[in-house]
Amino acid sequence: MKIAMIGTGYVGLVSGVCFSDFDHEVVCVDKNPAKIEVLEGGRVPIYEPGLDELMVNNVEGGRLSSTNFKSAIGLDIQLR
Numbered sequence: 117m118k119i120a121m122i123g124t125g126y127v128g129l130v131s132g133v134c135f136s137d138f139d140h141e142v143v144c145v146d147k148n149p150a151k152i153e154v155l156e157g158g159r160v161p162i163y164e165p166g167l168d169e170l171m172v173n174n175v176e177g178g179r180l181s182s183t184n185f186k187s188a189i190g191l192d193i194q195l196r
Contacts, residue, residue, distance in 0.1 A: 117140045117141070118140070118141045118142075118143075119132070119135050119140050119141070119142045119143075120142075120143050120145055120188060121135070121142055121143070121144045121145065122145050122146075122185075123145070123146060124144050124145075124146040124148075124151050124152075124155065124161070124182065125162070126162055126164070128144065128146075129144060129155075129160070129161075129162060129164075129167070130162075130164055130167060132144040132180065133167060133170050133171050133174060133180060134170070136174040136177075136179040136180035137170055137173070137174055137179075139179065140179065141178075141179055142174075142179060142180050142181075143180075143181050143182065143183060143188065144180070144181070144182040144183075145182070145183055145184070145185055145188040146182070146184065146185065147184065147185040149184055152182050152183065152184050155171075155182040156182055158171075158172060158175070
């Protein structure tokens with residue numbers, strides 16, 4: 117199953133990583149470019165024990181990725 121997780125806060129990021137660990141293809145989307153940069157750098161922007169290892173394993177396995185909102189929907193829009 118392909119899943120788009122909108123928002124990479126505590127609920128969204130943990131849920132997205134866990135779904136990818138169950139072999140779903142997940143893209144985590146956020147409008148904050150700083151968060152996406154942190155995720156793309158292989159770092160976890162929140163504190164959740166064990167999440168960093170799960171995230172790395174699933175990124176390396178090709179099941180987890182992250183992008184900004186504009187790229188996810190493929191439109192050139194202005195976000196507030």
